[in-house]
Amino acid sequence: MHVVGTQVIPEQGGRAGFTVEFVGEGGEVVSVSMRNDESRSLNRLNAVERAKAVMLELANADISTPEEGTKSEVKSHRSARMTGDKDEMERQLDEGLEDSFPASDPVSVTASTIPTDRAKKH
Template sequence: MNIVGQQVLSDPGGIMTVEWVAEGGDVISVRLESSPDDLGVDAAVAKAKALMVQVATFGDVESDRADEPDVIGSPAVESLRSARSAKDTGTLEEQLDEGLKNSFPASDPLSATGSSITTGRAGSPDTDT
């Protein structure tokens, strides 16, 4: 599926909707509760992408998986599941922040670089030779 469009809508009630439109006209929408800590459009898009990854990875309801004792995940998956079941929002936010930092290195302002080489001379050139 190729995404051909993206838009972020903000309702006065504090709901942000991120929509992606595919070539065939299919639309994917993610509705987010907006909070005062949200930074805006970029943060909403990043949060919606992270939520879609969670849905794709952990789409099964926790109670459905309890019947399957042979389903074993990695330690990272198990820690996320335990944080979700305990409703530990602090741990979930830390994991989300860590995942976003790892997936968007180009948008990290600390990775910006600049040249420290000067292009001019400190003194005037000596023309008496």
């Protein structure tokens, strides 16, 4: 897989952890979800390196395949983006917006106090 991009997605503003998505040139997406510890040492800056370490551990793990006729215990799911689940994507967007509020100064509305010539013409 040739990685063409990565995306770091905070869970509850990063307090709960992060999901790192590695995107391949053929449209493949590999997601690694990591929970934050009590010291909150996982952050946006080190999430990609930690996700790489998790995948390296997985690649080197001794995973036995289930014997024929037995039920596999491995569960997988596709991301909301890959399945086109608009409701889930909206929920994630709302959660991200709530967790980042207030991210910037509030919108200000001002009215001009500069007089115009309209009053003089009447």
